[in-house]
Amino acid sequence: MVERTGLEYIVEEIHHLIEAENIxxxxxxxSERYLKDxxxxxxxxxxxxxxxxxxLGIIYVRRGEGTxxxxxxxxxxxxxxGKYLIRTKRQEDEIxxxxxxIENHVKFKHGDEDLPVAExxxxxxxxxxxxxxxxxxxxxx
Numbered sequence: 550m551v552e553r554t555g556l557e558y559i560v561e562e563i564h565h566l567i568e569a570e571n572i573x574x575x576x577x578x579x580s581e582r583y584l585k586d587x588x589x590x591x592x593x594x595x596x597x598x599x600x601x602x603x604x605l606g607i608i609y610v611r612r613g614e615g616t617x618x619x620x621x622x623x624x625x626x627x628x629x630x631g632k633y634l635i636r637t638k639r640q641e642d643e644i645x646x647x648x649x650x651i652e653n654h655v656k657f658k659h660g661d662e663d664l665p666v667a668e669x670x671x672x673x674x675x676x677x678x679x680x681x682x683x684x685x686x687x688x689x690x
Contacts, residue, residue, distance in 0.1 A: 556594070556598055559584075559588060559590060559595060559597075560601060563578070563598060563599075566587070575620070576617065577615045577616065578608060580615065581616075584599075599616060603616075606619055606621055607619055631686075635687060648681040648685060651666055651678045652678070655669045655674065667679070
């Protein structure tokens with residue numbers, strides 16, 4: 550079993566809290582004090598975890614208002630992060646192959662050569678395809 554650091558633990562617990570409370574993009578997260586008490590950690594540790602999440606673009610802070618869940622799908626660092634994740638030609642080819650498989654599945658399913666994946670009724674396929682598309686654009690730039 551891999552042991553998590555304090556920061557990893559807090560970040561993971563914040564993720565669980567977001568899911569459990571069904572916090573949506575643009576909605577406010579609980580306060581630092583609440584997180585400190587709920588997770589039984591120091592306020593400085595909570596601040597460090599929130600700062601890491603902010604740097605990743607997962608949350609954003611409005612001074613005097615609180616911390617909010619960001620729309621990661623449109624974050625400007627996505628392409629930069631993608632360049633670090635996709636490093637080999639083989640990885641690029643695999644991403645393009647999976648993306649094409651999804652596109653062909655949707656076309657076959659609907660019998661329509663021009664139907665974009667974004668119009669399919671399967672939300673999971675749409676999301677995976679959108680992520681693959683972003684990654685493929687990251688290594689092209």
